[in-house]
Amino acid sequence: MSISPEASVQQNGVPAQRDAGERPAAERAVRLLPLVREATERLELIVAGLDDHTIHQPSRLPGWSRAHVVSHLARNADALVNLLTWARTGVEHPMYASRADRDADIEEGAGRLAQLLREDLRAACARFMVAATDLPARAWSASVVARRQGPIPAADVPLARLHEVWVHLVDLDAGFTFAEVPADHLEHVLEVSLTAHLDRADGPAVRLTAELSGGTRTWDLAGGRDDRTYEVAGPAADVIAWLTGRGDGAELRGDVPVLPAWG
Numbered sequence: 001m002s003i004s005p006e007a008s009v010q011q012n013g014v015p016a017q018r019d020a021g022e023r024p025a026a027e028r029a030v031r032l033l034p035l036v037r038e039a040t041e042r043l044e045l046i047v048a049g050l051d052d053h054t055i056h057q058p059s060r061l062p063g064w065s066r067a068h069v070v071s072h073l074a075r076n077a078d079a080l081v082n083l084l085t086w087a088r089t090g091v092e093h094p095m096y097a098s099r100a101d102r103d104a105d106i107e108e109g110a111g112r113l114a115q116l117l118r119e120d121l122r123a124a125c126a127r128f129m130v131a132a133t134d135l136p137a138r139a140w141s142a143s144v145v146a147r148r149q150g151p152i153p154a155a156d157v158p159l160a161r162l163h164e165v166w167v168h169l170v171d172l173d174a175g176f177t178f179a180e181v182p183a184d185h186l187e188h189v190l191e192v193s194l195t196a197h198l199d200r201a202d203g204p205a206v207r208l209t210a211e212l213s214g215g216t217r218t219w220d221l222a223g224g225r226d227d228r229t230y231e232v233a234g235p236a237a238d239v240i241a242w243l244t245g246r247g248d249g250a251e252l253r254g255d256v257p258v259l260p261a262w263g
Contacts, residue, residue, distance in 0.1 A: 071109030
């Protein structure tokens with residue numbers, strides 16, 4: 001069931017006092033869950049159309065087949081369940097035991113038949129939705145450690161999953177593009193895509209304007225690589241492709257610099 005912002009919270013059976021920042025964190029996270037569900041349904045629909053031949057063909061990611069991408073999306077769902085378990089219990093549950101274990105699990109999954117990959121993906125996505133939907137409101141304010149970002153509030157986990165699903169749907173190279181991401185999802189995907197470039201000493205300084213259905217938004221990416229500031233603008237879908245290394249920025253306006261690798 002969905003979490004109500006007014007729901008009482010208990011720890012060890014004792015009603016807990018709601019912290020000042022608890023309600024906004026829970027509300028923000030819970031508002032994203034229907035979007036995650038929508039993205040997941042699109043993912044599962046596209047993966048359902050991949051047979052044993054096409055699922056083992058190359059993806060857009062170097063060295064990875066489409067099966068690797070599907071296997072990664074399943075394991076990422078389980079890794080984020082670990083973070084939600086950490087938030088719920090207060091006991092440390094890292095996303096992955098190690099980078100080597102993560103890579104080995106993806107590689108193992110990538111050798112499976114298409115039906116087994118689809119079943120694994122559906123089950124992992126379902127586990128994530130159950131863990132997120134049932135998380136107590138207080139737990140969304142807990143601090144957990146993401147593999148790349150470091151400490152984050154648990155309330156950022158649905159946002160991370162939303163970004164993961166849409167970006168890797170493009171990576172499947174199965175006909176889906178960022179232009180097909182629903183308008184009400186784009187700003188959320190853009191928010192995560194920006195994080196790796198906001199303050200990078202190895203990146204260029206960019207004044208970036210993205211065009212969304214509700215208007216434009218502008219950010220200053222404070223890089224240290226050049227003495228100049230680049231002015232770049234364009235549709236949000238094309239901006240996301242550029243920021244995440246899925247596009248060279250040719251569709252954008254301005255003098256578009258080369259960005260360091262995302263993530």
